[in-house]
Amino acid sequence: MERLLLTLLLLSEGPVLSACVPRQYIFVDQAMSWTKAQAYCRQTYTDLAIAGNSEEMNRLIDTVSSAAPSSGVWIGLYSENTFLWSDGFRGGDEYRKWRSYEPDWEEKELCVRTEKNIGWWDSPCMNRYRFICYAGTQLDPEFIAVQEPTTWLAAQSFCRENFTDLATVRDDQEHQEVQKLVPSGSSAWIGLFRPALVWSDGTEFSLSSWDGARPRGISCGAASLKESDNLDFQSCETRLPFVCYSHPVFRKVVKLRLRAAGSVDLNDPAVKADLLRKLQLRLKASGATLRWREQPDGRVFTEEADVRGDEL
Incomplete structure (x- = not known):
């Protein structure tokens, strides 16, 4: 059986590489x-x-x-064209404190910062700003300012490792608490973000x-x-x-030369099914699909004195 598998793989090497099509x-x-x-x-x-x-x-x-x-x-x-909170908060009315003309929906501006006495901006996530974490629970948060500027993703990781998450701001009271932690003329990341553009296959x-x-x-x-x-x-x-x-589908007939051991009947339905299953398992990663090409009488293998190959 192992000899048969090696023969099939060598003969099939070209058409099996369908990922390049x-x-x-x-x-x-x-x-x-x-x-x-x-x-x-x-x-x-x-x-x-x-x-x-x-x-x-x-x-x-x-x-x-x-x-x-x-x-x-x-x-x-x-x-999705919607902004989400990093900690998954979905309760209550959607609270937003956008600066005038924001968000402007630029393709790379997927993360949100708050600026002292001005409001929220959507900005590129790779920009580096201070950030606001919170400890405790969503309903009873304690806001913590981190002064070291970093990217939004790095800020999110830091907050999750050391506190609860990046700040979720649910109402005016919490907005004012966060504003107190942001120095004048400075910005800080909060936990609001927009999912990136994706293709239909994810x-x-x-x-x-x-x-x-x-x-x-x-x-x-x-x-x-x-x-x-x-x-x-x-x-x-x-x-x-x-x-x-x-993706285009290509079909190719692969011819095999087999030597049956003992009295094995290669045309026995159970033998053919088992052989095809094992071949398919070996080719699973390639995405190829195999089937026997049967003659009108249902036979796949023909015994001949001078065998030039049987068809798969």
């Missing part, structure tokens, strides 16, 4: 909401269109450039791979491709045509 993009000229478009793509193909690098982006543009309406087409990019969006593509605004968290490499974010309920993607 480029995605195929399919333009669907039916107006749907983003969610319904996603469901259609997952049922009919693989998912809404995803592009991980500039080459895929160019092929995606080529697919839709001649057919896409001026209103755009859905692709598989989205954001992978994080990398702006650098899109050759200068820039989101122009966000509403509800759905994205559409408009002209060239520009992205435009619209309400998820807007009805637009869309682009799906799929």
